[in-house]
Amino acid sequence: MSDAIQDEIIKEFEGLEWFDKYELLISSAREVETMAEEFRTEENTISGCQSKVWIRSYINGKRLHFEYDSDAMITKGIVALVLRVLNNRYPQDILDTDLYFIDEIGLKSNLSPARADGLMSIIRRIREIAEEGVS
């Protein structure tokens, strides 16, 4: 199923060298507001990442809204991309979305198993939250 936001991301990364890809991730991370210290709790931390990632969510209308942060910019940039796609969607939508852009922009092919695990843990957490929203 094609997804306008994912297609947009794929376009942005098209033809970029790794240096530019990382630059893009870092600059998108910079645009994300820093999460308030009080929410950077153990409970909101995702394990399985070499860097720390914090994700919290709340329902806004019937849509799920996520806030996130990471102490590493490249990680934060990757979460930013994932949530650019999944943020403010209905929980069922989130569960139905196939994140095909990750393969397409060449992030996954460059990820070692440990790093891929980190990314998978982030996506798993987002889906878990969505599942709670559905039930």
Next chain:
Amino acid sequence: MIDAAKDFPILEKEVYGRRLVYLDSAATTQKPECVIDTIAGFYRSDYSNIHRGVHYLSEVSSERYEKAREKVSEFIGAGNPAEVTFTAGTTDSINQVARSLEPSLRGNEVIVTGVEHHSNIVSWQMAGAILKAIPIDDDCNLLADSLEITDRTKLIAISHASNVLGSVNDIKDIVSIARDHDIPVLVDAAQSIQHMSLDVKDIGCDFLAFSGHKMYASTGVGVLYTSERFSDMMPARGGGGMVDKVTLEKTTYLDPPLRYEAGTPDIAGAISIGAAIDYMQKIGMDKIKEHEHEVYSYARDRLLEMDDVTVYGNTDEMCGAISFNLKGVHHYDAGLIMDKMGIAVRTGHHCAQPLMRTLGVEGTVRASFALYNTKEDVDMLVEGIEKVRMLHS
């Protein structure tokens, strides 16, 4: 300067279209061709189980395995090959001592240092010991004067060189204090054995632990030196190959070293340690030390001249590893960017979380060196740092 890179086939490799600059030798060293050939050659022509066959191959294998033990014994200055046992690595060596001494350690104290790696912390805790750490000053020098030995102190277990900082601890100083109190000392030499000559008799320690894979040999094999003083220590593991007489009522054990080598050991691994020792000795440990010192000092100088780089630790003697951070840059980002330039560094807490807490950081970038690294590798590291900086500006 020595030119050893040519001996290591993997160093010809390109990653992401760039020359591999391998600066993660504190995690594990690459293997020279001669070690790889020895392992392959052993499996091809001499392989069999040891110490139990009457047949030709078993004899040859046993001989090669015991020859490796002799080489290790001479290499570390042990008086007798029986003091050398092959284990699965540094962690396993430490764990075996912890298991063997557990009855005396439980509820008592083991003294470690403030720069320890987790394996020299966790094993003692698992044996029920209470840990006390010799504190470090701002430069990460051990404050040996703060060493407090009490009636409950049963062992001192210290790393020779820090896997994070590259700081070399003055172990002789600590061993001599321990000797006065008749406390045994275990030295974790995982991060020093490949960088300098060691002499256990000169150090005066009772135990010395190190791994094969950090000294150009195989993974999954290591050494535990146990001084004759502890030759009747209870073996940590039981099974075949370590027993004298077995009845259903009672078992008696062989003398060291076989007493401590239950089951089939990593025969090829042990032989690879022998080959690695041959390789290092052919170059010469003094030459290795001199070469590495030059590369290491050059790296420190280059890093120290950068205003936005913090280098951790500054002791009189240093070797192997350098840990640093760039101002405003997460170590993980730095590692990812350098990786894309073909530079293999390590990032994170390096299995030394208490030390990270002392330094007040979550993690560091660690560049670590071996005999095959050159000043050119350091220049590449500096270029990598510049790229990291550029991406964060």
